[in-house]
Amino acid sequence: MLPLLPVIAIAGSVYAGISFYKKREPKNPELISSSNLASKTSSSISAEETQVNRDLAWSLGALALTTGGIMGLTWLTLVSIPIEIHLFFPFIKRGYQELVENQKIGVCVLDAVISVVMLGLGYFFVSALFFVFYNSSQKLLLKTQQDSRQSLVNILGKTPRYVWLLKEGVEVEVIFESVRKGDVLIIQAGEMIPVDGLIIDGIASIDQHALTGESQPIEKTNGDSVFAGTLLLSGKLYIAVEKAGTDTIAAQIGTVLNKTADFKSSLQTKGETFADQSALPTLAISAITLPILGFASAATTLLAAFGYNMRIVAPISVLNALKMTSELGILVKDGRALESLSKVDTVVFDKTGTLTQEQPHIGLIYTTSIYDDNQVLTFAACAEYKQTHPIAKAILEEVQQRQLSLDVIDNATYEVGYGIKVKLGGKRIRVGSLRFMQMEDIAIPKNIENKQSTCHEQGYSLIYVAVDEELAGAIELHPTLRPQIKDIVAQLHQRNLKTYIISGDNAKPTQQLAEQLAIDDYFAEILPMDKANLIAQLQQQGQTVCFIGDGINDSIALKQANVSISLQGASSIATDTAQIVFMDRGLTQLPWLFEFADKLEHNLQRGFALTILPGVICIGGVYFLHFGVMTATLLYNIGLAASVTNAMSLPYQTSKNSG
Numbered sequence: 001m002l003p004l005l006p007v008i009a010i011a012g013s014v015y016a017g018i019s020f021y022k023k024r025e026p027k028n029p030e031l032i033s034s035s036n037l038a039s040k041t042s043s044s045i046s047a048e049e050t051q052v053n054r055d056l057a058w059s060l061g062a063l064a065l066t067t068g069g070i071m072g073l074t075w076l077t078l079v080s081i082p083i084e085i086h087l088f089f090p091f092i093k094r095g096y097q098e099l100v101e102n103q104k105i106g107v108c109v110l111d112a113v114i115s116v117v118m119l120g121l122g123y124f125f126v127s128a129l130f131f132v133f134y135n136s137s138q139k140l141l142l143k144t145q146q147d148s149r150q151s152l153v154n155i156l157g158k159t160p161r162y163v164w165l166l167k168e169g170v171e172v173e174v175i176f177e178s179v180r181k182g183d184v185l186i187i188q189a190g191e192m193i194p195v196d197g198l199i200i201d202g203i204a205s206i207d208q209h210a211l212t213g214e215s216q217p218i219e220k221t222n223g224d225s226v227f228a229g230t231l232l233l234s235g236k237l238y239i240a241v242e243k244a245g246t247d248t249i250a251a252q253i254g255t256v257l258n259k260t261a262d263f264k265s266s267l268q269t270k271g272e273t274f275a276d277q278s279a280l281p282t283l284a285i286s287a288i289t290l291p292i293l294g295f296a297s298a299a300t301t302l303l304a305a306f307g308y309n310m311r312i313v314a315p316i317s318v319l320n321a322l323k324m325t326s327e328l329g330i331l332v333k334d335g336r337a338l339e340s341l342s343k344v345d346t347v348v349f350d351k352t353g354t355l356t357q358e359q360p361h362i363g364l365i366y367t368t369s370i371y372d373d374n375q376v377l378t379f380a381a382c383a384e385y386k387q388t389h390p391i392a393k394a395i396l397e398e399v400q401q402r403q404l405s406l407d408v409i410d411n412a413t414y415e416v417g418y419g420i421k422v423k424l425g426g427k428r429i430r431v432g433s434l435r436f437m438q439m440e441d442i443a444i445p446k447n448i449e450n451k452q453s454t455c456h457e458q459g460y461s462l463i464y465v466a467v468d469e470e471l472a473g474a475i476e477l478h479p480t481l482r483p484q485i486k487d488i489v490a491q492l493h494q495r496n497l498k499t500y501i502i503s504g505d506n507a508k509p510t511q512q513l514a515e516q517l518a519i520d521d522y523f524a525e526i527l528p529m530d531k532a533n534l535i536a537q538l539q540q541q542g543q544t545v546c547f548i549g550d551g552i553n554d555s556i557a558l559k560q561a562n563v564s565i566s567l568q569g570a571s572s573i574a575t576d577t578a579q580i581v582f583m584d585r586g587l588t589q590l591p592w593l594f595e596f597a598d599k600l601e602h603n604l605q606r607g608f609a610l611t612i613l614p615g616v617i618c619i620g621g622v623y624f625l626h627f628g629v630m631t632a633t634l635l636y637n638i639g640l641a642a643s644v645t646n647a648m649s650l651p652y653q654t655s656k657n658s659g
Contacts, residue, residue, distance in 0.1 A: 190388035204235025351503035459509025614639030
């Protein structure tokens with residue numbers, strides 16, 4: 001039976017190698033991305049993965065062969081020698097380049113020396129083990145990159161699969177990728193505008209807070225420009241495309257993927273730097289040991305490799321951290337942000353779309369002497385009940401809370417633009433903006449006209465309701481705070497973090513919001529280009545700033561901040577710029593993320609210590625306990641196992657907001 005064991009080992013390793021080597025096909029190619037660029041990216045990743053899988057397969061084969069050699073079949077060890085030379089050659093080449101071309105002695109030189117010594121002294125089993133661990137770490141690193149890239153593709157790829165195109169006077173549904181400059185798209189209420197373009201027909205209300213930071217919808221008509229990422233609240237538009245969608249999105253995704261390719265955190269870089277710095281002392285100790293204790297002991301000291309395992313442990317820690325954050329709806333695009341987050345002492349919130357939600361809620365209802373507030377609300381709800389934009393949802397939600405009944409409108413005539421007109425029980429109902437009422441020649445009573453300026457100062461908006469030719473009343477819309485935002489701010493204060501609001505809105509509503517949430521300070525009426533300057537001022541005062549925003553106007557501020565966070569559903573540029581994206585569109589995980597960053601920092605520090613300790617024991621063991629290469633290898637692997645176990649021990653539940 002004994003001779004069969006190496007045969008079984010070889011067969012198993014070959015089978016594993018073939019399995020690794022095969023190019024994995026996606027289970028559902030359509031789910032990867034709707035973008036050609038994403039497909040090309042996946043292909044390049046697969047080519048890189050193929051190389052790593054090939055090296056890992058050779059490593060497993062060499063390990064099986066040398067295992068057979070240890071068990072008595074010496075010829076198997078001889079067979080493994082060409083494989084190990086093939087695997088060692090890249091290390092020797094990199095070591096030569098580092099020493100001769102870069103004139104530096106780092107970890108590549110140490111790798112090359114270890115390669116030559118292990119082969120020269122015949123430590124083939126030890127070498128095979130090294131290859132298996134090294135190539136496994138490379139595979140883990142590649143998997144982390146792939147997961148990060150795919151998460152980005154999934155987020156940025158959520159553009160419409162199909163759009164309606166006006167072609168020779170007929171509305172035709174086409175795939176979005178086929179849209180070109182000069183085409184005319186038809187966009188309905190409730191839909192996201194997917195392109196930059198010019199309105200050639202139609203009038204509409206558009207939510208473009210992602211562009212301007214303003215909470216109020218913008219009314220646009222023929223000749224006005226519209227931008228990708230903005231939401232059509234009401235109306236129907238014919239838009240001439242000025243920027244081809246495919247090219248624009250391909251550029252956005254490509255830029256993000258290029259930035260994300262080098263995802264390594266500075267914690268990982270520290271480990272690699274320490275490994276580089278420890279290379280020369282390790283070689284020096286080995287050189288000193290050679291005349292004192294001989295070749296075997298000198299070779300053993302090379303395996304001390306202080307901090308060397310950080311090249312394996314750090315990627316595993318990052319992979320584990322990214323996996324945990326993604327499972328909780330947090331996309332970390334730059335691992336360095338997690339380390340920086342543990343040093344943050346100031347959190348700056350953009351107001352609109354970050355502290356507040358897209359859908360407003362109903363405040364006061366102003367009426368004339370003819371109708372009461374429930375009647376005004378009911379008229380508005382009857383007109384809006386088939387609409388899907390946030391204002392309609394707010395009105396219908398208020399009707400539901402008041403348990404009011406609605407009359408169903410049959411054969412209604414909708415004239416959608418700055419407002420909507422329907423017929424209800426012989427009455428003509430108009431619901432819309434002040435401009436819409438003026439266009440319809442509806443007189444506005446003085447008392448309600450005065451409310452318009454008051455509401456504007458407070459950061460509210462008014463929706464007017466007219467019955468036949470007279471105004472029935474106006475409905476006040478308030479921004480809706482995100483759930484649990486007070487508790488979130490309170491938890492940040494418990495961490496002794498300072499909090500600020502930056503807003504393009506008026507000072508009074510911004511001040512009221514800051515007081516309501518107990519936020520330390522605020523900046524109001526700030527232009528988009530000035531946000532980054534304010535962040536820089538805080539940094540000059542010695543503060544480490546985390547900025548949280550969701551719009552294109554936040555992109556410069558996001559870049560300026562030490563850590564940048566945006567919400568899913570933000571504009572593509574904001575999602576591009578931010579280091580961290582909350583994919584659930586909320587902020588409930590923010591306190592958890594701060595605590596998690598602390599846990600990761602402590603975890604990596606422990607892992608760093610665990611990579612140093614085996615080296616210290618190894619050197620001491622060589623001189624005082626006569627450790628050999630096999631003992632050093634065992635010690636090395638025990639240290640690696642402990643470090644990996646530590647890296648995988650990050651806790652999920654560290655905050656009451658998590659989960």
